[in-house]
């Protein structure tokens with residue numbers, strides 16, 4: 574579904590060129606849960622931002638359903654196909670748990686009532702209880718905020734779900750809950766879920782572990 578062919582990416586800073594990705598080739602399938610692991614600076618975040626369509630490779634190709642994303646409107650690609658979960662949750666601080674979850678549906682023009690009904694379904698799935706629907710993020714625990722962020726990623730039918738260290742600041746119990754949710758999203762809803770993590774317990778739950786080292790995947794095949 575999502576194929577990378579010899580993808581290279583460099584950052585140009587004032588006095589040097591940083592080769593962040595040095596030839597990444599990989600194939601991601603729907604219904605699968607992938608973990609990307611590797612040392613800091615190995616290129617994981619750069620890779621995710623290319624997968625999210627935030628930028629295009631300097632050379633090489635990223636193809637979505639066989640079509641190069643270079644030939645697509647990247648905003649459209651993101652809007653139609655990609656959901657991202659961030660380490661620091663990125664919930665809107667002035668919106669309630671329910672409004673945060675429903676937000677992608679508001680953007681799609683789904684009527685408020687229907688959007689909220691669909692959001693509530695997702696909040697139930699991530700075990701956020703009713704009395705918390707109307708709370709602002711600051712009145713939720715870190716684990717609850719991250720589950721709301723996951724609910725928001727579930728609420729639209731986007732095929733590609735990307736997460737960069739989604740459990741970074743959570744304790745192990747909450748981390749495992751998030752991983753369980755992401756794993757279900759891949760297996761029960763047939764999405765392609767790609768998670769960057771340094772947590773081995775999370776990586777172990779993935780269908781495939783990809784090891785990044787110095788801008789490339791190690792040739793172990795995971």
Ligand SMILES: Nc1ncnc2c1ncn2[C@@H]1O[C@H](COP(=O)(O)OP(=O)(O)O)[C@@H](O)[C@H]1O
Nearest residue numbers: 584586591593612613614615616617618619620
């Ligand atoms: N905006 C940037 N400008 C210059 N260099 C960057 C930038 N972002 C990342 N890099 C460099 O690119 C390499 C890969 O970074 P990154 O993708 O963030 O790795 P990881 O997420 O695995 O820690 C590192 O050497 C990093 O210093």
Ligand SMILES: [Mg+2]
Nearest residue numbers: 617618619737
């Ligand atoms: Mg990173």
